[in-house]
Amino acid sequence: MSNRLFGVVYHENVNNWATAGLIEAIKAKGHTPMPFRLPDIAAQIPNKFIHLNEEDVSHMDGVLVRTIGFGTGDQITYRISLLEHLEDAGIYVMNPAYSFRRAKDKYATLTALNKAGIHVPRTYIGENLESAINFADEVGDVVIKPLIGARGMGMIRAEHRELTYRAMKFIHQLGQVLYVQELIEKPDRDIRAFVIGGELIGAMYRYVPDIEGEWRTNVHGGGEAEVTELSPEYEECALKTAEVLNLDYTGVDIIESKDGPCVIEANAAPSWSALSRVTGLDIAGLIIDQLVKQCKR
Numbered sequence: 502m503s504n505r506l507f508g509v510v511y512h513e514n515v516n517n518w519a520t521a522g523l524i525e526a527i528k529a530k531g532h533t534p535m536p537f538r539l540p541d542i543a544a545q546i547p548n549k550f551i552h553l554n555e556e557d558v559s560h561m562d563g564v565l566v567r568t569i570g571f572g573t574g575d576q577i578t579y580r581i582s583l584l585e586h587l588e589d590a591g592i593y594v595m596n597p598a599y600s601f602r603r604a605k606d607k608y609a610t611l612t613a614l615n616k617a618g619i620h621v622p623r624t625y626i627g628e629n630l631e632s633a634i635n636f637a638d639e640v641g642d643v644v645i646k647p648l649i650g651a652r653g654m655g656m657i658r659a660e661h662r663e664l665t666y667r668a669m670k671f672i673h674q675l676g677q678v679l680y681v682q683e684l685i686e687k688p689d690r691d692i693r694a695f696v697i698g699g700e701l702i703g704a705m706y707r708y709v710p711d712i713e714g715e716w717r718t719n720v721h722g723g724g725e726a727e728v729t730e731l732s733p734e735y736e737e738c739a740l741k742t743a744e745v746l747n748l749d750y751t752g753v754d755i756i757e758s759k760d761g762p763c764v765i766e767a768n769a770a771p772s773w774s775a776l777s778r779v780t781g782l783d784i785a786g787l788i789i790d791q792l793v794k795q796c797k798r
């Protein structure tokens with residue numbers, strides 16, 4: 502097995518549990534990890550990539566992206582273009598640049614899934630307060646989410662028209678896009694399905710934590726996890742979601758609605774602490790195996 506050089510893109514904290522696990526897995530498999538932040542790399546045209554320590558890193562075999570960080574519109578646009586440039590230069594980016602960007606954006610995700618016939622919640626996306634209110638009036642109970650968010654943070658479940666209206670007004674005044682979604686009736690749990698390389702490697706139920714008024718199941722919010730087998734219908738839904746979104750590895754969030762599986766998002770850089778705990782799988786190792794496989798193409 503030849504030694505390969507793999508970039509690992511982090512932003513704030515290289516000691517983040519998942520990032521550190523991936524770096525260790527790269528080493529354990531006889532390769533060399535190179536953690537960097539996207540702002541640490543400068544691109545030159547034609548295809549050359551220079552690290553801020555002056556080192557030419559254009560010979561990287563692959564890049565594993567965990568986050569592109571926060572920034573201005575300019576910085577985010579640049580960082581996405583940088584990932585695309587790395588790809589153009591023949592460096593395998595995982596998850597692929599476009600897939601990563603799309604999965605970060607709940608709007609673009611649901612559009613692609615709906616087109617492929619996957620059940621997703623009815624959702625309003627727009628910058629117009631009045632039409633958002635009309636949508637909420639029509640749908641009834643809604644969830645207002647940040648367009649780009651994670652760990653269940655910043656979500657508002659609004660069951661009263663007055664609260665819905667106030668929340669949307671503030672979001673609108675802050676210059677944020679309104680993302681308003683029907684609240685799906687579900688049991689006190691939902692499903693996290695982990696797919697790597699087109700295979701379901703494990704799935705778990707995530708339960709709503711025992712906190713008054715809580716309704717989200719995010720493990721970061723204290724939700725309990727329990728390993729489960731998926732029925733063929735749910736497995737097919739998870740696999741199809743990963744395929745449609747072209748994600749080499751992903752954690753798919755699925756709600757058990759009365760009409761069957763309903764996908765709310767697919768994470769392009771999922772964490773797996775709960776899943777590895779309940780399944781005993783070496784998930785970081787499986788992700789790196791997939792990266793090595795993709796780079797062989």
Ligand SMILES: Nc1ncnc2c1ncn2[C@@H]1O[C@H](COP(=O)(O)OP(=O)(O)O)[C@@H](O)[C@H]1O
Nearest residue numbers: 622650651652653654683684685717718754765
């Ligand atoms: N439309 C919805 N109906 C019912 N519950 C929802 C809905 N959207 C989200 N949730 C709950 O909130 C959690 C977080 O939502 P999600 O869209 O996955 O955002 P995040 O990116 O913050 O994880 C989900 O795991 C689920 O438990």
Ligand SMILES: [Mg+2]
Nearest residue numbers: 652653754766
């Ligand atoms: Mg989620």
